[in-house]
Amino acid sequence: MKVGDLIQLSDGPMQFYDLPTGIAILAEKLPREDFLEYDWNIFVDGKFIVLGRLIEDSSTKVLNESRRFSKTK
Numbered sequence: 001m002k003v004g005d006l007i008q009l010s011d012g013p014m015q016f017y018d019l020p021t022g023i024a025i026l027a028e029k030l031p032r033e034d035f036l037e038y039d040w041n042i043f044v045d046g047k048f049i050v051l052g053r054l055i056e057d058s059s060t061k062v063l064n065e066s067r068r069f070s071k072t073k
Contacts, residue, residue, distance in 0.1 A: 001056050003028055009044065010049075010059040019045045019063025021072075023063070 001007070009022035024044035039050050060073055 001026060001060075001062060002066055005062050006064040006066075007042075007055075008061045008063055009055070012058070013049075013051055013055070017044075017049055021045055026066075 003026050005026045007024050007026065009024055011063065013019070014022040026040055026041040027043050028039055028041045029038045029052060032073065036053055039052050040055060041050050042059055052062065
């Protein structure tokens, strides 16, 4: 998973945050000082929320990967 990916959250975060669709965009990685390394700031159902990187190991599905193009010489 990377910044810009469109994802479908699993049922846990959807129920906890009362999210109607659970369709989210990964906005940025937020560094942490512990063994979990980082959290995700995501935009979902009209608001930003922070979820742990454990969403990568759950039943979260990547719906559309971000395509970033770089200039090459």
